[in-house]
Amino acid sequence: MYLPRRTSRAAAALRPGRVRIAAAALVSAAAVVALTGCSGFEYTENICGSDEYPVLSVGSTGSSCVSDKEEPPAGSARFPEGKVPKEVDDKWDVYWATHTLDKDGNIIDVPAAG
Template sequence: MRRFLVVALLLSGVAGCSFEEAICSSGEYPVAAVDSLTGRACVPDGDPVPEGYVRFPQGKEPRHVGDEWDKYWESHKLDQRGNEIE
């Protein structure tokens, strides 16, 4: 049993596994509800943004729970054109 745990730990380090929780699943992109601090959704790649939502500005998309942009958007809103609301 001990040998199995050691091997599993070594392989996870070699494989570069990450324990970060993704905002969206593979094949999806995150969107924000207009004028909201909490409204978010994930949309399948290739599908349009649903009404009432906008894409995050390029380069400011949250990728993982608790990352820089996930935390940033907890206190910043977007308007219907995807511009930050002052």
């Protein structure tokens, strides 16, 4: 009479079907981490370097950075107090995309291109 050998637990754990399921689960977990794992880390880019400040082109939406040791060049002005953009796409960077200063320093809507 032939009695089949018992399969050990270790051998049962390595059955091809279980290996495929475990591999699929690991691949799925890696994909989730790759797609969403870095979403908590937001990259922000400063408008200017550490020894510079931003200036606005009078009458247009252009801007540039000037050394802290210099005054704004002709045709440029400092942003109004409290309305200085610090990072790309922050509240004030977006605001100044549609607004500018006139020659008297008043905030105006950007003139339509024509």
